[in-house]
Amino acid sequence: MLKFILRRIMMMIPQLFILSVLVFLLAKAMPGDALTGQLASNPKIDAQTLEEMKEKLGLNDPVHVQYARWMKNLLQGDLGISYIHKQPVNDLLAGRMWNTILLSAAILILTYMIAIPLGIVSGRWTDSWADKLIVGYSYVSFATPLFIFALIMLFIFGFKLGWFPTGGSVDIQVEKGTFAYYLSKLNHLLLPALSGALINTVGTIQYLRSEIIDTKVKDFVKTARAKGVPESSIYWRHILRNSFLPIAAFLGYEITGLIGGSIFLESIFSYPGIGQLFLQSILQRDYSVVTALVMISGLATLIGTLLSDIILSAVDPRIRIE
């Protein structure tokens, strides 16, 4: 097992290397640089000063030198300096990263809390009215774009009804570390998480439903019935356990998807996470932040798939990792 994880991590190195080269080149290929937006338009700064600053920042070095420098810093855990925010990217990310992880975890938990019961009901009592209702809901949520749904949620529950705050991740007044602080955090989290979860459930519901329908007619379920096992135990012990396998296997990929979804959610709910930062940084050409975020989400994706494999091997005895 440990060997397997080690090997997978070793395999990540070339993958991350290729990603880093691509990201770096793309960032370089984009028109303009960090100085363009901020300084070049400033009439007080002349061309010579601009050139000096470029020289100072190393922007005039050959590409491979710039890449090597960037890579060296990256390996030391230094993600560079944001030209816009004028502070190290590390500091910039620290707080936001936690917010995004918190939001993603909340979405994931809510998704499973909604999707698993619905999927079970839908799969067990196929073609009942409850099943039709659930399938209808999942079609609607499949067809609704996340950003539109999130805007509607924000409008109704945030502005019209005023039940939830409409921005930020915590009230500024509350003191850090107190009970009220955590409560406020949760309060800020709930609406974006719920919006994300309600749209996110469709995959899990459909997967679980069709998986249960498939498993229901499997031979081993017949074997269990022929043993005289009561219907409720048939479901819990034989059908559901087997139906959860693909859901468990998908957990890792689910995490990857959440990173993409966070861009919309955090922007709409003005929630200070890395998704929101990512969008801002692209618009402001803050490339050191963009490249750092792409690298992080690339790493998260790889870890997510690794996690999927590990989970699957833990729940399915047929998949054993030496």
Add this chain to the structure above:
Amino acid sequence: MTGKPILEIDHLRVSFRIQDQYYAAVDDVSLTVNEDEVVAIVGESGCGKSALALAVMGLHPPQKTKLEGSIIFKGTNLLSLSTSQLNKIRGKDIGMIFQDPLTALNPLMTIGRQIEESMDYHMKLSSMEKRQRTLELLKRVGIPNPEKTYHRYPHELSGGMRQRVVIAIAIACEPSLIIADEPTTALDVTIQAQIMGLLKELQQQMKTGIILITHDLGVVAEMADRVAVMYAGEIVELADVETLFHHPLHPYTRSLLHSIPSAQTRKEKLHVIQGIVPSLQKMPRTGCRFQSRISWIDESKHEPNPILREVEPGHWVRCTCYQHFYFPHDHIGDVGYGIS
């Protein structure tokens, strides 16, 4: 040789719903299984043999199936029982062996747990006693190293070993009736011989009645005491095994016996049964159902509504057409199967 009846199937009809209409896959089947007796049900796919077996076990989905007639097991009509009442009988008094040992076991449960599961509901045993009994069962079905196998998962065993586990599950509570649905079809021939030997041995020790569902006449010849041949949902011939193989009467039985290549003797040409088995929806519901496949026999030789009739003691045949049946022109003559 045989004891008193344990299972009496009387005028059983099993119909499936297809687009809001019910079609009988098993039609008017009456059959008795005695204690300590192996009754084989043979036929080709779609003849209704598996539907019959699943009906006895109550394994058809109730929303899509209609069951008529009666299945009396030790005095109780199984068709009148609720699922929870039925659960007191299945696994305890009736055990079932399935065709494919690859899919018949839950891939996520250990072998030991799967065998113990039926004891959970039918026997008052401590977990130690259950474990002990499971180990004995594994030994009894010929699994080497039961302690190790107890903790194994199905995918870690070979096909033959898995089928032994399936048998262990079926006999876990010493049932008086075992339904074996194609128990050796998915196995290699040497493994098949071993499993047939094991079933025969267990049957003799436990004096169980067995319903053996199969398409393989060789397996029937080796295992069965009595044989029912099914065609298009009906039993067309019922006789003891020697009579059926040496003096078959119904045209279908005779055609079937002549269409199989034998490893014991070499035939020049195999008999081909004309036409195809009609689908469930297109099946003729009156007259002799085999009529269209022996078109050279004059229509008047068939009965309008053929019934299963006892033509000799213990030998039942459906339709009078058997009295007039012959094989067409170039055929190798009409002798029993296996003796040349």
Add this chain to the structure above:
Amino acid sequence: MAFLKVNHLKVYYPVRGGFFRRIVDYVKAVDDISFELRQGETYGLVGESGCGKTTTGRTIIGLIKATAGEIVLEGTDLTKLSRRQFYPYRKDIQMIFQDPYSSLNPRKRVLDIVAEPIRNFEKLSPQEEKRKVQYFIERVGLNPESIYKYPHEFSGGQRQRIGIARALTLNPKLIIADEPVSALDVSVQAQVLNFMKEIQEEFQLTYLFISHDLGIIRHMCDRIGIMYRGRFVEEGTCEEIFRNPQHIYTKRLLSAIPNADPRQRRQQFHLREEVEREYKQSYHRYFDDDGRVYPLKKISETHSVAIP
């Protein structure tokens, strides 16, 4: 000269292990086998699942690459050919598959299914192509009008005939039939087997018939090779193998076949017990220290057994 000669054929699959996934061992699916097919005969390849019979068939037709050895068809070693050089030989060897339900593309009409090999190898006008397809469809006993139907409109036996029609279109010399009737009901089996015998005469075909069913093998084949764990244990004419088996594995296989005469039940049972006893007692006469089968040794002009 032999029509097809297989010389010391080996098909190995690497087993990888350890941290760097290095090759630590090989699965020897086919482990040094040699046999010949004569023009117009039916050669049966028999064995239980995993013995390598299917791999052998697929290697001959070029679906699997041989690890070592030669496959000589009328003087040309097929294993030495490049993909392009092999192309013309594809016409000469055709295959009939086991499952008539999955080997025909459900979205294609019979016309397109049967015409596919023609389109790959011959340039024919649509009319000629249609005429040719209809000819073969009629030859396999189906209505020539049915070429516009789809596979699901046919029964299992009819589908297998469509598969055979497809195999026949290019006038092949060798047909590899891998369990061609094991997915079919017994009465349909008879139909397909009889039919295969008929076309063999008509089209001068040579069959490599792969099956686990010894009844069918006995009915169809002139000569038989018995395989066990990737190797041949015995080879001979049908009569030699069935009447005078020499290797303990052959004896075991033959005694395991259910005897279709209920009166011989007891004898069959005793025969099996006897063979089993012999198997246990004389295991080392037939298998070397690694449990491997010995190389074949001729005991008569046509009969060979794997004994030391």
